[in-house]
Amino acid sequence: MAYSEKVIxxxxxxxxVGTLDKGKVNVGTGLVGAPExxxxxxxxxxxxxxxxxxxxxxxxxxxxxxxxxSSSLATEWLKGKSIDEAMTIDNMTxxxxxxxxxxxxxxxxxxxxxxxxxxxxxxxKNGLEEIKFxxxxxx
Amino acid sequence: MLNxxxxxxxxxxxxxxPRVVDAMIPYFTNSFGNAASRNHPFGWQxxxxxxxxxxxxxxxxxxxxxxxxxxxxxxxxxNLAIKGVFExxxxxxxxxxxxxxxxxxVLDTCKHIEKEGGEVTYLKVLxxxxxxxxxxxxxxxxxxxxxxxxxxxxxIGTIMPVQEISAIAKKHGVLFFSDAVQAVGxxxxxxxxxxxxxxxxxAHKMYGPKGVGALYVRRKNPRVKVTAQxxxxxxxxxxxxxxxxxxxxVGFGKACEICRTEMAEETARISKLRDxxxxxxxxxxxxxxxGDKEHKLxxxxxISFKYVEGEGLMMGFNKNIAVSSGSAxxxxxxxxxxxxxxxxxxxxxxxxxxxxxxxxxxxxxxxxYTIEQVTNTVNKLRDMSPLWEMYKEGVDMNSIEWAHH
Numbered sequence: 039m040a041y042s043e044k045v046i047x048x049x050x051x052x053x054x055v056g057t058l059d060k061g062k063v064n065v066g067t068g069l070v071g072a073p074e075x076x077x078x079x080x081x082x083x084x085x086x087x088x089x090x091x092x093x094x095x096x097x098x099x100x101x102x103x104x105x106x107x108s109s110s111l112a113t114e115w116l117k118g119k120s121i122d123e124a125m126t127i128d129n130m131t132x133x134x135x136x137x138x139x140x141x142x143x144x145x146x147x148x149x150x151x152x153x154x155x156x157x158x159x160x161x162x163k164n165g166l167e168e169i170k171f172x173x174x175x176x177x
Numbered sequence: 178m179l180n181x182x183x184x185x186x187x188x189x190x191x192x193x194x195p196r197v198v199d200a201m202i203p204y205f206t207n208s209f210g211n212a213a214s215r216n217h218p219f220g221w222q223x224x225x226x227x228x229x230x231x232x233x234x235x236x237x238x239x240x241x242x243x244x245x246x247x248x249x250x251x252x253x254x255x256n257l258a259i260k261g262v263f264e265x266x267x268x269x270x271x272x273x274x275x276x277x278x279x280x281x282x283v284l285d286t287c288k289h290i291e292k293e294g295g296e297v298t299y300l301k302v303l304x305x306x307x308x309x310x311x312x313x314x315x316x317x318x319x320x321x322x323x324x325x326x327x328x329x330x331x332x333i334g335t336i337m338p339v340q341e342i343s344a345i346a347k348k349h350g351v352l353f354f355s356d357a358v359q360a361v362g363x364x365x366x367x368x369x370x371x372x373x374x375x376x377x378x379x380a381h382k383m384y385g386p387k388g389v390g391a392l393y394v395r396r397k398n399p400r401v402k403v404t405a406q407x408x409x410x411x412x413x414x415x416x417x418x419x420x421x422x423x424x425x426x427v428g429f430g431k432a433c434e435i436c437r438t439e440m441a442e443e444t445a446r447i448s449k450l451r452d453x454x455x456x457x458x459x460x461x462x463x464x465x466x467x468g469d470k471e472h473k474l475x476x477x478x479x480i481s482f483k484y485v486e487g488e489g490l491m492m493g494f495n496k497n498i499a500v501s502s503g504s505a506x507x508x509x510x511x512x513x514x515x516x517x518x519x520x521x522x523x524x525x526x527x528x529x530x531x532x533x534x535x536x537x538x539x540x541x542x543x544x545x546y547t548i549e550q551v552t553n554t555v556n557k558l559r560d561m562s563p564l565w566e567m568y569k570e571g572v573d574m575n576s577i578e579w580a581h582h
Contacts, residue, residue: 041492046492049489049492049493052561055560055561057566069563069577070580071579071580072579072580073523073524073525073528073564073574073579074523074524074525074528074579075524076486076487076488076504076513076524076528077486078562078563078564078579079563080563097561098561098562098563098566099561099562099563100484100485100486100489100562100563100564100565101486101489102486102488102489102492102504103488103489103492105486105489106489106561151580
C-alpha cells in the first residue's frame with residue numbers, strides 16, 4: 039500500500055510536534071489510544087482565555103505514518119479555531135484531506151477523539167461542562 | 178555506489194539467481210515437453226531434466242531422489258504432509274502435536290484437521306522461541322501420529338532442536354514432519370542426520386523461482402506414505418498428481434545445487450554482515466533482540482525498538498530499504514505478530530519490531546546505510562512519541578488506564 043503524498047509530507051515534516059505545559063489552566067490535553075493497539079496520540083491545545091480561540095496546538099504520536107499525519111493535520115486545523123469550532127472537526131474530513139485508505143480510517147478517528155479529549159480537558163479545568171461523545175477517552 | 182531500493186526481506190522471498198534463470202529458459206521454449214509423455218523425445222527430454230533436478234534437490238538435504246515429491250510450494254507441502262498423514266494413518270490415531278509459532282500454512286491446516294475430527298496439541302514456545310522438549314514428550318499419547326514442528330522460524334529466525342525432537346519422535350514411534358522453508362539452502366539440513374520423516378521446502382526462499390517446492394517423504398526406516406490431496410494422473414508416486422512444472426523444477430534443482438556448493442562461503446559472509454547490523458542496532462537505547470541469539474539462522478535478525486511503532490518506523494526508509502514489521506496497523510484486527518506474542522512480548526514491543534533478512538546480494542555498504550537510516554528514524558520518531566517522553570520522565574505506563582479501541 040502506497041501512502042498519499044500528503045501523508046508522506048506530514049510524516050517527513052510534521053507540524054507542531056511538541057509539548058505544552060499541562061499545568062497551565064488554559065492548556066487542554068487529550069491522550070487517546072493504547073500502546074497495545076499500536077497507536078497513542080497526545081494532542082494539546084492552548085486557549086486564549088479572553089477570546090476562547092485556540093492559539094497553539096501541539097502533538098506527539100506513537101503510531102504509523104497515517105496516525106502521525108492525522109495528528110499533525112489536526113494541530114494545523116485547530117489553530118485559530120474556537121473550542122466550539124474545534125469540536126466540529128470530523129474524522130472523515132481528515133480522511134478526505136489525507137486520502138486515507140479504509141484500513142487507516144481508525145487513525146483519523148483517533149485524531150478526532152484526541153481533539154475532543156483535549157477540548158474536554160480544557161473545559162473541565164475551566165469549570166465548563168464536558169461534552170459527551172461515543173468513544174471512551176482517558177487522559 | 179548504492180542502488181535503491183535495498184532488499185532486506187529475504188525471509189519473504191528471494192530474487193532468482195541469474196544462473197537459475199539461465200538453466201530454466203530452454204524448458205519454456207525448445208524443451209517444452211510433458212515429463213509424463215513417455216513415447217517421444219519431447220517427453221524424454223523433460224523427464225530427464227526433472228530427474229536431474231530431483232537429484233540436485235535430494236542431494237542438498239541428504240535424501241534419495243525417489244523421496245522427493247515436487248509440489249507448487251511449501252503451503253501445498255504443509256497441507257499434503259499434515260492432511261496426508263492424518264488420512265493415511267487414521268487407523269493408528271488422530272492426534273497431532275505442533276507449536277504456536279508455526280507458519281499459518283501449518284496452523285490453519287491443523288485447524289482444518291480439528292474440524293475433521295482430529296485432535297491437535299499446540300505447544301507453547303519458551304521466551305527464546307524454542308520448544309521445551311520435556312513438554313513435547315509429555316504431550317505424546319497412544320493416539321499421536323505426527324509431530325509437526327518447523328526447522329526454523331520465519332519471523333525470528335530461531336532454529337528448533339530438530340535432532341532432539343526427532344529422537345523423541347522415534348522413541349515413541351511417531352512420525353516427524355518439519356516445515357523447513359527457512360532453513361533449507363541456508364544451513365546444512367540432512368534428513369537422515371536430523372531424523373526427519375517428512376519435510377516441506379520451497380524454491381523461492383533459496384534464489385529459485387516461485388511456484389515450485391518439494392515434500393521429502395521418507396522411504397526407509399520407516400517407509401512413510403501420505404494420502405494424495407490432489408487426485409489425477411498419479412504423478413509423483415501417486416502422492417501429487419498434476420503435470421510437472423518442468424522449468425520451475427529445473428530452476429529449483431539449480432538453486433539447490435548453488436546453495437549446496439556455496440553455502441559455507443555464503444553463510445560466513447552473510448552472518449558477519451548480520452552480526453554487524455544486529456550489534457549496531459542493539460546499541461540503540463531500549464532496543465531488544467527477539468528470539469534466541471545462538472540458535473538462529475545466519476541471515477536474520479528481529480529487533481524491537483520500544484516506544485516507536487513498526488509501520489511508522491518503516492515509513493521513514495521504506496522507499497530505500499525493504500524490511501518487514503511484526504506490527505499490523507493495516508490489518509482490521511490491529512493484532513501484532515502472533516509469533517512475537519507467543520514469545521511473551523507485550524503488544525507494545527511486538528508493534529515495535531522490525532525483521533531484517535539478508536541475502537546473497539547484500540553488501541556491507543547496504544548494511545552501513547541501513548544502520549544509519551534505522552537509527553536516525555528511531556530517534557526522529559521517538560522525538561515525536563508521547564510514550565518515549567513518558568519513559569524519559571519516569572512515568573509508569575502500566576499505571577495509565579489506556580482507552581482500548
